[in-house]
Amino acid sequence: MDMAYAGTQTGAARRKRASVRRHIAPYLFISPWILGFLFFTLGPLLFSLTMSFFDWPVVGERTFVGLDNYRSMFTEDPQFWESLWITVKFAAIYVPFNIVMSFFLALMLHHVTFASGFFRTAFYLPSVISGVALVTIWSWIYSREYGLLNFMLSLVGIDGPNWLGDPNLAIVAIIIASLWGLGGTMLILLTGLKAIPKELYEAATISGVPGWAQMLFITLPMLGPMLIFTFITSIISAFQQLTIALLLTKGGPLGSTYFFAMYVYDNAFKYFDMGYAAAGSWVMFVIVLALSLVVMRWSAAWVYYEGEIRQADGERNA
Amino acid sequence: MRKTFLYSALILASALFIAPFYWTFVTAIKSSAELYQFPPVFWPSEWHWENFAAAWSKQPFGTYLTNSLIVVVFSTVGQLLSSSLVAFGFARFRFPGRDALFILLLATMMIPWDVKMIPLYMEFNMLGWINTLKPLIVPAYFADAFFVFLLRQYIMTVPMEIDEAARMDGANSFDIYWRIHLPLMMPALVLVGTFHFMNAWNDYLGPLIFLNDQSKYTLTLGLSMFKGLHEVDVTSIAAITVILCLPPLVLFFLAQRYIMDGAVGSSVKG
Numbered sequence: 001m002d003m004a005y006a007g008t009q010t011g012a013a014r015r016k017r018a019s020v021r022r023h024i025a026p027y028l029f030i031s032p033w034i035l036g037f038l039f040f041t042l043g044p045l046l047f048s049l050t051m052s053f054f055d056w057p058v059v060g061e062r063t064f065v066g067l068d069n070y071r072s073m074f075t076e077d078p079q080f081w082e083s084l085w086i087t088v089k090f091a092a093i094y095v096p097f098n099i100v101m102s103f104f105l106a107l108m109l110h111h112v113t114f115a116s117g118f119f120r121t122a123f124y125l126p127s128v129i130s131g132v133a134l135v136t137i138w139s140w141i142y143s144r145e146y147g148l149l150n151f152m153l154s155l156v157g158i159d160g161p162n163w164l165g166d167p168n169l170a171i172v173a174i175i176i177a178s179l180w181g182l183g184g185t186m187l188i189l190l191t192g193l194k195a196i197p198k199e200l201y202e203a204a205t206i207s208g209v210p211g212w213a214q215m216l217f218i219t220l221p222m223l224g225p226m227l228i229f230t231f232i233t234s235i236i237s238a239f240q241q242l243t244i245a246l247l248l249t250k251g252g253p254l255g256s257t258y259f260f261a262m263y264v265y266d267n268a269f270k271y272f273d274m275g276y277a278a279a280g281s282w283v284m285f286v287i288v289l290a291l292s293l294v295v296m297r298w299s300a301a302w303v304y305y306e307g308e309i310r311q312a313d314g315e316r317n318a
Numbered sequence: 319m320r321k322t323f324l325y326s327a328l329i330l331a332s333a334l335f336i337a338p339f340y341w342t343f344v345t346a347i348k349s350s351a352e353l354y355q356f357p358p359v360f361w362p363s364e365w366h367w368e369n370f371a372a373a374w375s376k377q378p379f380g381t382y383l384t385n386s387l388i389v390v391v392f393s394t395v396g397q398l399l400s401s402s403l404v405a406f407g408f409a410r411f412r413f414p415g416r417d418a419l420f421i422l423l424l425a426t427m428m429i430p431w432d433v434k435m436i437p438l439y440m441e442f443n444m445l446g447w448i449n450t451l452k453p454l455i456v457p458a459y460f461a462d463a464f465f466v467f468l469l470r471q472y473i474m475t476v477p478m479e480i481d482e483a484a485r486m487d488g489a490n491s492f493d494i495y496w497r498i499h500l501p502l503m504m505p506a507l508v509l510v511g512t513f514h515f516m517n518a519w520n521d522y523l524g525p526l527i528f529l530n531d532q533s534k535y536t537l538t539l540g541l542s543m544f545k546g547l548h549e550v551d552v553t554s555i556a557a558i559t560v561i562l563c564l565p566p567l568v569l570f571f572l573a574q575r576y577i578m579d580g581a582v583g584s585s586v587k588g
Contacts, residue, residue, distance in 0.1 A: 025491045026416070029407025032400040033423060036460025041426050044437035051437065058443075108328055112321075121574065122332035125339065128566040130520035132538040136545060136559045137338045140345065140552070148341055151358055180335065187577075232428070240430050243522050247542060261432050268436045269527065281433040288430055 405469035
């Protein structure tokens with residue numbers, strides 16, 4: 001009798017222990033991300049937000065200045081507006097080109113069978129190499145006298161310009177070099193194209209829907225989520241543009257490629273004005289966030305999300 | 319007719335994408351006499367393989383390579399372990415706050431690195447990690463949102479019955495993760511490992527901000543510094559560029575199958 005009682009008690013204790021473990025286990029599994037989020041994301045974000053309200057040199061006295069960093073940035077610092085304008089210009093050209101060119105390349109790849117693997121690899125290759133290598137390669141292509149680009153232009157009788165030395169052309173040069181790395185975007189869109197059910201096109205063809213209408217009413221809406229995804233990631237990467245400008249043009253000539261990210265970088269690591277730089281990075285964060293939200297809002301009207309069905313499948317598995 | 323047009327367009331486009339690589343390789347292997355010839359020499363009369371060895375000895379590139387390898391190997395191990403653990407947690411458990419946390423995880427992908435760059439520098443400075451390789455390695459042990467998302471999608475395709483059967487046999491959650499799901503998600507892990515390898519190997523801004531001493535440089539930083547000092551030594555710069563490009567290219571060819579059908583390969587170059 002006693003023993004049986006003890007038995008049930010340890011049984012209950014064991015069950016309780018097991019249940020505690022079952023409740024803690026998931027948090028243990030995700031704990032690396034939670035810790036990482038606290039120390040490498042949320043912490044830094046709050047830290048930099050705090051810094052942006054201070055005059056904060058790397059060494060020495062820090063003083064609380066309230067909104068002064070933001071105020072002087074908006075009203076007294078022409079470089080803030082200039083670099084922001086250069087970045088907006090860059091994004092306004094780079095983002096549409098990146099998506100449209102990726103879309104057409106993906107569309108072409110989707111319609112060929114022979115050697116499609118070769119072409120896909122060719123388009124993706126530049127995306128796997130370092131930004132440093134990319135810049136090195138393009139600095140020779142753009143070279144005025146010995147460059148590959150001007151040589152090719154000379155073949156068709158054009159006297160090639162000084163790509164990296166002309167304030168109007170340097171930003172074009174950076175856009176072209178950036179577009180060389182469109183492979184990632186292309187791959188995402190290609191994956192999206194392959195996922196569109198063939199039956200939709202068959203049904204449309206049988207009903208006599210012309211090709212352009214199939215593109216407009218089947219391909220584009222079905223590809224919508226992917227297009228939006230690439231749209232947003234392109235905006236984010238356009239606003240972060242730093243490596244290429246830093247190494248290819250160093251912001252010049254005449255500050256014509258002095259991107260916003262470079263302005264923030266210089267404030268932090270050249271002038272060691274951490275508070276001011278942090279304020280600049282928050283301005284960028286807010287702009288990127290706002291643009292992303294606008295894109296999502298605007299897209300909600302016309303994009304077809306299959307996701308809800310998939311989500312339900314996943315839930316059943318979980 | 320339509321096919322001919324398609325293929326011509328594709329051949330032209332792919333030539334434009336590949337030509338810069340070929341040009342770099344040819345530049346590295348040319349004699350100095352042919353380097354500045356006009357019209358440019360596309361097929362060198364002599365192939366100077368020794369240009370590579372000569373370039374390699376002009377700076378401690380061996381040290382840079384060692385540093386790059388240390389960063390890449392240790393951070394890849396950390397990334398694979400941590401991201402798969404977290405993905406398993408999100409895919410296989412129901413717990414209060416799970417969905418909110420997962421949305422938070424996805425949202426972190428939208429934060430520009432520039433915003434974190436300054437406070438991370440301050441944070442690592444306080445920890446005394448500046449001018450060590452730690453800032454380039456340690457964060458990889460705390461999972462990456464994009465990789466977690468990728469691995470979670472993969473785990474969710476595995477039937478729950480497998481987990482239940484293992485649990486009946488007395489396996490605990492960690493056993494199920496370690497002995498069942500980790501082997502099953504090998505293809506996805508290859509994808510994550512490849513992407514992470516490339517990110518770590520190609521990273522320039524991280525080393526630029528966190529490292530000061532030449533003895534700590536990674537290969538990307540070493541090359542950019544060398545280029546800044548010896549702008550005219552085109553042959554050597556080209557040779558090191560070729561060497562810098564090789565590992566990711568080789569890895570890409572080996573893992574191509576996984577990358578191409580491994581869903582969404584987003585490579586965002588900063």
